[in-house]
Amino acid sequence: MSLRFRLASRNLFHDRLRFVATIVGIVFSIVLVTLQMGLYVGFRRTVTTMIDHSAANLWIVPAGTKCFEDPSLLDERQRFRALAIDGVVEAAPLVIGYAQWRLPNGTTTPVFVVGSELQGLGLHPWNVVAGRTDDLAIPGAVAIDQSYFDRLGVRGPGENAEIRDQAVQVAAVTRGIRSFTTTPYVFTDVNRARAYTGTSQQKASYLLVRLSPEADINRVRQDLRASLSDVEVLTSGEFRNRSRSFWLFGTGAGAALFAGALLGLIVGTVIVAQTLYSSTKDHLNEFATLRAIGSSSSYIYTVIIWQALLSAIIGFCGAAGVSAVVVRMTAESALPIVMTPTLTLGLLLLTVVMCVGSGVAAIVQVMRIDPTLVFTR
Structure with missing residues (x-):
């Protein structure tokens, strides 16, 4: 040999x-x-970076939702029905949507707003390199990624701008959270996200559900489907696969x-x-x-x-x-x-x-x- x-x-x-x-x-x-x-x-x-960074066991989404960026809405009052299901510990609203970011020089650029409750289950910014996630509790505070500084006309924390004619201030900066559509992500509180996207206070894009450790996820899904109307109940894996399938094969x-x-x-x-x-x-x-x-x-x-x-x-x-x-x-x-x-x-x-x-x-x-x-x- x-x-x-x-x-x-x-x-x-x-x-x-x-x-x-x-x-x-x-x-x-x-x-x-x-x-x-x-x-x-x-x-x-x-295309699934947002879903991958969520700690939710289940996603309650509007019926027919194709991907995470789908702008459909559901009635947030269904949150209380979900909380009444045995095994459900938390059901947190998530609001997403497009809005116009006004730069200090007066020009505008589209952004994708992601709003969730700052305490407990939610979709919070990760890889924070400046500021803190807790700083988003300050009125008008938002978090953006440093790769979009030039596009958004800011240089770091403390910079001011406007979203939907409402003053915002950069309170936290992340690294590596980029959108494949090139539209910058802007993280904020769920109520401010409604204001920035023009969403009704009674509406939400998704409900993030956390189950108790001993809960049977299949039984809880069945109970949620029976109790809620005009929604789908998906695991993170199912929602991830649906989003990938839409963007990879539906576009x-x-x-x-x-x-x-x-x-x-x-x-x-x-x-x-x-x-x-x-x-x-x-x-x-x-x-x-x-x-x-x-x-x-x-x-x-x-x-x-x-x-x-x-x-x-x-x-x-x-x-x-x-x-x-x-x-x-x-x-x-x-x-x-x-x-x-x-x-x-x-x-x-x-x-x-x-x-x-x-x-x-x-x-x-x-x-x-x-x-x-x-x-x-």
Whole structure:
């Protein structure tokens, strides 16, 4: 085995220019696939970031709600019916909606308001880097993300602006809470959120439900559905899947990302296959020599497979380095490229499969060589 590995490595590294061209082709292909798949994973994660950061066991949503950003409303009085259900500890209103943020210079820009009760269950800002969440109790206080400073015309805590002709002041600043729609999130108290979005005091977008530890979630869901009208009762996982399904498959944006990831996979596979096949084909004379001196078919197979595996490992390491730089560069963008351990492992296996598959295709060509050709050179 060591002799075959040594022969494969020497055959691969003998022509350094060809070796570099092969690795560059593999790196380019894997980076292309990585970026497309990373965008797809990043999009899936970004569209549910609000749901992921909620501690609710159940979401009571208006019937027909498609995603978290759906502006439908429900009657908040249903909150008291929900609290009467055995096993329900808390049912907190959540108000969301679009509003106009007026900058100090008089221009306006749309924002997405998220309002919840500041104590207990709610959807509160996270990754706070300036100020405190408790500061939102101050009249007119809001929390925004630092990545939207320029767009909102502010520089940090203490800055003033207006929402729906009402004075607001930045009391807390977060880092990394970005909207995939590029509309800035603005966190505030639930009652002020109603005022900023023009929502009636008797209405709410959702009710967040927390259950007691011993409660049977399925039984509580059934009781809530029987007691409440014109609503749906969803677990966080169900609401997350519904939102992802809507944005990924119900809109052109998600379909485009999925198509891009699939296209990147196809193009990457073709490039790797062509690159490795050409590299192996350029060494046909060497393989003809091996056949002429009596090397077995399994011996030649192993040498070619080792070449493919070496190319796969070296190419993947190079692609991983390039991809890591790109991931870091897009970390603060509206749609970051995300690399998870599962995705990284999947791309490694994909690289190996592509390279070995290309090597197998080259084996067919090698085994068709007439060994006598070596004596006619």
